[in-house]
Amino acid sequence: xxxxxxxxxxxxxxxxxxxxxxxxxxxxxxxxxxxxxxxxxxxxxxxxxxxxxxxxxxxxxxxxxxxxxxxxxxxxxxxxxxxxxxxxxxxxxxxxxxxxxxxxxxxxxxxxxxxxxxxxxxxxxxxxxxxxxxxxxxxxxxxxxxxxxxxxxxxxxxxxxxxxxxxxxxxxxxxxxxxxxxxxxxxxxxxxxxxxxxxxxxxxxxxxxxxxxxxxxxxxxxxxxxxxxxxxxxxxxxxxxxxxxxxxxxxxxxxxxxxxxxxxxxxxxxxxxxxxxxxxxxxxxxxxxxxxxxxxxxxxxxxxxxxxxxxxxxxxxxxxxxxxxxxxxxxxxxxxxxxxxxxxxxxxxxxxxxxxxx
Ligand SMILES: C=C1C[C@]23C[C@H]1CC[C@H]2[C@@]12CCC[C@@](C)(C(=O)O1)[C@H]2[C@@H]3C(=O)O
Ligand SMILES: O=C(O)CCC(=O)C(=O)O
Ligand SMILES: [Fe+2]
Numbered sequence: 001x002x003x004x005x006x007x008x009x010x011x012x013x014x015x016x017x018x019x020x021x022x023x024x025x026x027x028x029x030x031x032x033x034x035x036x037x038x039x040x041x042x043x044x045x046x047x048x049x050x051x052x053x054x055x056x057x058x059x060x061x062x063x064x065x066x067x068x069x070x071x072x073x074x075x076x077x078x079x080x081x082x083x084x085x086x087x088x089x090x091x092x093x094x095x096x097x098x099x100x101x102x103x104x105x106x107x108x109x110x111x112x113x114x115x116x117x118x119x120x121x122x123x124x125x126x127x128x129x130x131x132x133x134x135x136x137x138x139x140x141x142x143x144x145x146x147x148x149x150x151x152x153x154x155x156x157x158x159x160x161x162x163x164x165x166x167x168x169x170x171x172x173x174x175x176x177x178x179x180x181x182x183x184x185x186x187x188x189x190x191x192x193x194x195x196x197x198x199x200x201x202x203x204x205x206x207x208x209x210x211x212x213x214x215x216x217x218x219x220x221x222x223x224x225x226x227x228x229x230x231x232x233x234x235x236x237x238x239x240x241x242x243x244x245x246x247x248x249x250x251x252x253x254x255x256x257x258x259x260x261x262x263x264x265x266x267x268x269x270x271x272x273x274x275x276x277x278x279x280x281x282x283x284x285x286x287x288x289x290x291x292x293x294x295x296x297x298x299x300x301x302x303x304x305x306x307x308x309x310x311x312x313x314x315x316x317x318x319x320x321x322x323x324x325x326x327x328x329x330x331x332x333x334x335x336x337x338x339x340x341x342x343x344x345x346x347x348x349x350x351x352x353x354x355x356x357x358x
């Protein structure tokens with residue numbers, strides 16, 4: 001039996017120093033445990049270089065006949081892009097934003113009824129990567145993997161079914177969109193379904209699964225010294241992110257520094273995850289990103305982390321590997337990779353890299 005995503009951390013419990021969230025709204029000053037310095041995160045203060053002015057991730061219109069090559073280019077240079085005309089109904093984006101807002105507005109005691117367990121994936125809590133940092137992040141999250149029914153029943157004893165419907169419909173749209181984007185990006189490299197064994201063998205999407213991460217960044221008294229979500233790459237193939245109209249997401253480019261992704265109403269942000277970097281034999285960049293917070297506006301985001309089914313082995317597409325060199329990475333399943341990441345965090349990619357002989 002392949003392990004399902006919901007069981008992936010069974011052997012990797014996290015013990016966080018503070019098991020529940022503070023009441024963010026009552027704080028006038030940032031407590032020391034929430035105050036970040038470059039010691040807590042090497043790139044915390046990496047100032048944008050003057051060249052950063054005007055540099056922005058591309059906004060790609062999916063109706064444009066040139067979309068595939070634009071997506072391919074964005075995956076190679078930024079590891080991210082925004083999309084317009086993606087076909088996801090606006091009401092559904094509004095629906096998921098409404099759900100996310102209602103969830104985080106619930107009293108803390110109610111949210112804690114659906115707290116994520118130490119070994120679980122789903123539920124309310126701080127981001128899993130919190131265990132790798134000494135300081136706390138100015139955010140709260142809720143992860144959905146598999147059916148949210150049990151958790152939602154605890155949160156909303158009466159309305160849970162309506163909320164489950166929204167999640168289901170949202171995930172269906174995201175799933176189709178993610179698959180479409182992956183093939184557009186791969187097509188731009190001359191790779192088609194014929195070239196990938198698991199895609200050839202499995203019709204439709206039954207090789208795929210996903211997690212939905214809802215994030216809330218409350219208003220913060222001293223945003224310059226706080227961190228909403230610390231710098232990380234996603235472990236997914238692709239992540240599709242919806243952000244409300246408050247800026248906060250930043251991407252890191254070695255040559256530029258941190259670049260803020262401006263919210264464009266109705267559009268979605270797409271990130272290349274570590275598995276897509278592996279699949280593309282390193283051609284596509286899995287983008288380092290983080291979320292900053294705001295002094296006057298709270299921020300919501302919804303990340304759809306899309307990846308392969310637990311027993312699907314991901315390895316560099318043979319077509320993208322030179323006949324004279326070995327593939328850049330060994331093959332891994334999503335489960336194996338998430339477990340490596342749970343212990344080694346940002347060293348996970350280098351741990352599965354094939355080291356070439358000099
Ligand atoms: C399927 C996944 C992917 C996870 C772990 C698990 C469920 C939640 C995802 C996130 C969401 C928030 C950032 C991240 C870094 C985190 O802390 O939890 C992600 C992580 C990953 O992409 O590695
Ligand atoms: O809130 C954001 O913009 C980023 C969220 C994110 O990176 C994640 O959930 O993985
Ligand atoms: Fe992320």
